[in-house]
Amino acid sequence: MPTCEPIKILVTNQKGGVGKSTISANLAAYLAIQESLEVSLIDFDRQASSSHWTKKAPDIGIRVSQAEINYQSTGLALLSARANLRKYSSGAQISICDFTWTPAMSQDFMMDFDMVLIPSSSAKFEMASTEIFILEYVQKRMARLAANKQILIVVPSRVDQNYASQGAFTNLDFLANCFVAPPVHRTPEIDSYVYQDFFCVCSDKAVADNFSAFGRYIAQKISERKEAVKTLSISGPSINREISKKVSVLDDYRKRAKNLGFYGGAAMAELKQDSNPDTPQDASTKTSVGNRFVPGFLRKNQD
Numbered sequence: 179m180p181t182c183e184p185i186k187i188l189v190t191n192q193k194g195g196v197g198k199s200t201i202s203a204n205l206a207a208y209l210a211i212q213e214s215l216e217v218s219l220i221d222f223d224r225q226a227s228s229s230h231w232t233k234k235a236p237d238i239g240i241r242v243s244q245a246e247i248n249y250q251s252t253g254l255a256l257l258s259a260r261a262n263l264r265k266y267s268s269g270a271q272i273s274i275c276d277f278t279w280t281p282a283m284s285q286d287f288m289m290d291f292d293m294v295l296i297p298s299s300s301a302k303f304e305m306a307s308t309e310i311f312i313l314e315y316v317q318k319r320m321a322r323l324a325a326n327k328q329i330l331i332v333v334p335s336r337v338d339q340n341y342a343s344q345g346a347f348t349n350l351d352f353l354a355n356c357f358v359a360p361p362v363h364r365t366p367e368i369d370s371y372v373y374q375d376f377f378c379v380c381s382d383k384a385v386a387d388n389f390s391a392f393g394r395y396i397a398q399k400i401s402e403r404k405e406a407v408k409t410l411s412i413s414g415p416s417i418n419r420e421i422s423k424k425v426s427v428l429d430d431y432r433k434r435a436k437n438l439g440f441y442g443g444a445a446m447a448e449l450k451q452d453s454n455p456d457t458p459q460d461a462s463t464k465t466s467v468g469n470r471f472v473p474g475f476l477r478k479n480q481d
């Protein structure tokens with residue numbers, strides 16, 4: 179067994195266009211350049227934006243891999259994602275995975291990482307969906323997250339320079355292992371950097387300073403994570419013990435989302451179940467068409 183396991187970082191969000199690939203490529207560069215770390219960048223996206231960027235920019239020794247996931251079933255998807263993660267992380271000090279989240283992937287995949295970075299714009303609608311995404315994940319895995327001490331970091335991405343993060347993502351404040359990173363600003367002339375240079379060393383000092391502040395923050399969290407890993411134990415302190423009291427925020431959100439009609443994941447089914455944990459699920463509420471789950475609000479006219 180290697181003496182030093184790589185620190186694995188997942189950069190994900192279910193939305194496209196939020197800056198996952200830009201952040202993955204530039205964080206890989208920051209950690210390689212400023213922190214002298216051996217970085218493996220694993221691109222799980224077919225668009226391959228982050229791997230293109232890193233391959234076309236000057237070679238700074240980042241190992242870049244394109245990973246394929248087999249989506250024939252959720253079981254295979256998880257297995258193939260894990261196999262890729264293991265294979266391409268091996269030998270690196272840090273691995274960074276660029277992955278657009280999809281319900282076709284088991285959330286267990288997220289458990290394999292030391293840190294999960296979730297880029298999100300500052301649009302209220304997107305902030306709410308990011309919070310739902312995190313709360314759902316955390317709620318389902320309280321005990322394991324407590325034992326794992328995984329770090330979740332929301333990254334305000336492509337935000338205006340005058341953006342103030344105070345007051346943003348406050349529904350996550352109660353989570354001891356969840357943080358909001360310094361924002362990555364919208365770069366007006368981004369097309370002159372894409373594929374050619376990295377933010378942290380680019381000639382526009384404002385861009386370099388901004389991304390470096392973000393990079394330093396992540397580097398600090400990596401150090402904290404390395405320390406925490408040394409003391410990890412199955413019965414570690416329950417960092418999310420408070421969550422059961424506060425997780426009603428998630429249920430409120432789901433109800434609100436349900437009323438707005440824009441949210442209908444499998445979580446909607448659990449909403450009903452969760453409120454009656456001791457009651458076995460009534461066969462009539464467990465409707466599915468083939469293997470596809472049909473959420474309650476879509477079923478209301480079917481009785």
Ligand SMILES: Nc1ncnc2c1ncn2[C@@H]1O[C@H](COP(=O)(O)OP(=O)(O)O)[C@@H](O)[C@H]1O
Nearest residue numbers: 194195196197198199200227336363364365368
């Ligand atoms: N900080 C930023 N400033 C300006 N444009 C950005 C920034 N980050 C990303 N973009 C642009 O937004 C688009 C989507 O970014 P990308 O990193 O590909 O997002 P994702 O991987 O989440 O789909 C791209 O055209 C990219 O150039």
Ligand SMILES: [Mg+2]
Nearest residue numbers: 198199223227
């Ligand atoms: Mg991308």
